[in-house]
Amino acid sequence: MDTHNQSRRARATNPLVSVVIPTRGRSEIVCRAVRSALDQTFRSVEVIVVVDGEDPVTVRALESLGDSRVQILALVESQGGSEARNIGVRAARGNWIAFLDDDDEWLPHKLEEQVRVGRSETGQSVLITCRRFNREPGQPDEIAPWRLPWPNEDISEYMFCPSDGRRQTSGPQTSGYLGTRKLFFDLPFTPGLKCHQDWDWYLRAMRHESTVSRMLEEPLYIMHKERERPSMTQQARWETSLNWANSRKNLMTQRAFKSFLIHDCMYRCEITRGRLWVFQKLLAACRASGDLGIGDVLAAAKWYLFRPALRLRLRGFTKRLRAVRSASFVNRTAAGRPRTQESQG
Numbered sequence: 001m002d003t004h005n006q007s008r009r010a011r012a013t014n015p016l017v018s019v020v021i022p023t024r025g026r027s028e029i030v031c032r033a034v035r036s037a038l039d040q041t042f043r044s045v046e047v048i049v050v051v052d053g054e055d056p057v058t059v060r061a062l063e064s065l066g067d068s069r070v071q072i073l074a075l076v077e078s079q080g081g082s083e084a085r086n087i088g089v090r091a092a093r094g095n096w097i098a099f100l101d102d103d104d105e106w107l108p109h110k111l112e113e114q115v116r117v118g119r120s121e122t123g124q125s126v127l128i129t130c131r132r133f134n135r136e137p138g139q140p141d142e143i144a145p146w147r148l149p150w151p152n153e154d155i156s157e158y159m160f161c162p163s164d165g166r167r168q169t170s171g172p173q174t175s176g177y178l179g180t181r182k183l184f185f186d187l188p189f190t191p192g193l194k195c196h197q198d199w200d201w202y203l204r205a206m207r208h209e210s211t212v213s214r215m216l217e218e219p220l221y222i223m224h225k226e227r228e229r230p231s232m233t234q235q236a237r238w239e240t241s242l243n244w245a246n247s248r249k250n251l252m253t254q255r256a257f258k259s260f261l262i263h264d265c266m267y268r269c270e271i272t273r274g275r276l277w278v279f280q281k282l283l284a285a286c287r288a289s290g291d292l293g294i295g296d297v298l299a300a301a302k303w304y305l306f307r308p309a310l311r312l313r314l315r316g317f318t319k320r321l322r323a324v325r326s327a328s329f330v331n332r333t334a335a336g337r338p339r340t341q342e343s344q345g
Contacts, residue, residue, distance in 0.1 A: 015046040015069070016095055017111055017178070020088030022081050023102035024052040027061035029224075030102040036221075037100055038067055042111040046071060048088045053078035082189035082197050085174075089184045097184050103224050104132075104175040110220035114178040123212040125183040127205060129172035130216040136225045144223075145170040148215050155206040156252040159199065161259035174198040175221050183211065196244050203251050238269040238278065242285075258289040262296055266303040279304050 019037045023030040030049065037047045047067075051058050051074040062072050073091060075084070089097055096115060100106060114128045121128075134142040147170075149158045159171040174197065187208060189201050205211050242265050249257055261282050269278055283300060286292055306314075 014044075015093055016044040017042065017046075017098055017115065018088075018092030018094035018096070019045055019047045019098050019100055020050065020085055020092065021047065021100045021102055022050045022052055022084035022088065023058060024055050024078065025058065026102055027055075027058040030058060031061055031065060032105055033100050033102050034062065034065060034070060036106040036108075038065075038069060039108055040106065040111045041109050042115055045069060045111065046093060048073060048091055050084040050088045051075060052080070052084040080192060080194075082193050083191040085197075086188045086191070089188065092181065095181055096178055097181055098178040099174045100221075101173075101175045101223075105222045105224065106175070107220050107222070111178070113216060113218065113220060117214055117216060118178060118180075121212050121214065123210065124180060125186065125208065125210045125212060127177065127179040127183060127211055127213040128216065129178075129202075129213070130176045130218065130220040132173065132176060133219050133222045134225055135222050141222075143219050145172065148217060154253055154256070156203060156256035157259075159203065160252070160256040160263070171199065171202055172215060173223060174201075175223065177202075179205075186210075193244065194240055196241065200244065200248065203248060207251050238265045238282075241265045241268055242282070254289040258286045258292075258296070261286050261289075262299050262303070266300055268308060269303065270308050272307070275304070 021030065021033055021037070023033075034047055034049060037045060046069050048071045049062055051062075051072060053075055054077075055074070059072055059074050062070060071091065073087060075087070079087065085099060096118065098111065098114070110130070114130065118126050118128045131148075132144055134144050136142075149155065155171075177198075183205070187201065187205050189197060190204075193200055206213060242261070245252070245257060245260050245265070252260070265282055266279060269275065269282075271278065279300065283292070286296065286300075
């Protein structure tokens with residue numbers, strides 16, 4: 001018998017780590033995600049792909065991978081990303097559970113590094129997170145989060161108003177989570193959330209008294225960002241973000257709540273008619289959570305003047321301008337080279 005195949009079947013039977021991937025309607029990119037989980041240097045894994053609703057194309061693509069470590073859970077009706085993850089958790093057999101979004105990609109040593117650190121921690125509710133590379137076509141990779149939490153820093157302020165001023169939202173994302181089985185059973189993802197699923201879970205987990213958490217400084221996966229095809233989070237309306245923030249207000253400081261209203265709700269507000277009324281409403285909610293500084297006012301004015309669609313158009317224009325300048329530079333450089341004797345005829 002082939003010893004490699006025999007050991008693979010043994011690992012599939014008794015995996016140490018269960019990887020949960022929710023997906024629907026993206027057969028090509030989910031296979032990329034699955035392959036990155038199967039190709040880990042840490043081999044004792046099973047990959048549970050929850051197909052969130054009727055999608056025979058994705059099911060066939062996953063079946064074509066031909067790996068016994070892949071388990072496909074095809075749901076008859078869509079349950080949403082949060083509940084799809086919970087379904088995957090309930091089907092998991094590993095002592096550790098990791099999540100991977102279908103459009104992300106793990107680096108080969110991601111699980112090995114996280115499991116090594118996780119094993120050194122004590123407790124039944126251990127969470128190991130990591131940083132990532134944000135990858136956007138035509139742009140250099142960007143490391144996120146930009147820093148790790150400082151000692152004794154309130155987690156809501158780290159996430160929504162970091163003092164370094166580089167970005168207003170921070171924290172790890174779902175594809176960086178590795179936790180004990182007990183942690184994800186005790187703290188399931190909130191069903192029905194249309195956005196902020198990762199922030200919601202992380203904020204609740206970090207407020208849970210039994211959670212032992214470590215964030216690794218090394219980026220261990222790639223988050224692919226396509227500006228031309230905004231994600232559900234980018235498309236979320238300001239009301240959805242506001243409703244979520246109000247539901248989790250007890251988990252945030254006043255400063256973090258105010259910063260979220262400005263740099264997430266206002267940032268996402270696309271509507272033109274009644275736009276001034278919306279911003280006045282959000283500013284009133286901000287004032288109720290504390291005094292508004294000059295930076296807050298300037299940020300609110302910026303988001304009011306530059307709607308999301310306008311920002312996307314400006315980004316596209318900037319990209320095209322850079323491409324034209326780059327091509328022009330290459331042409332000028334080529335034209336300025338001295339011709340060799342052979343090229344002169």
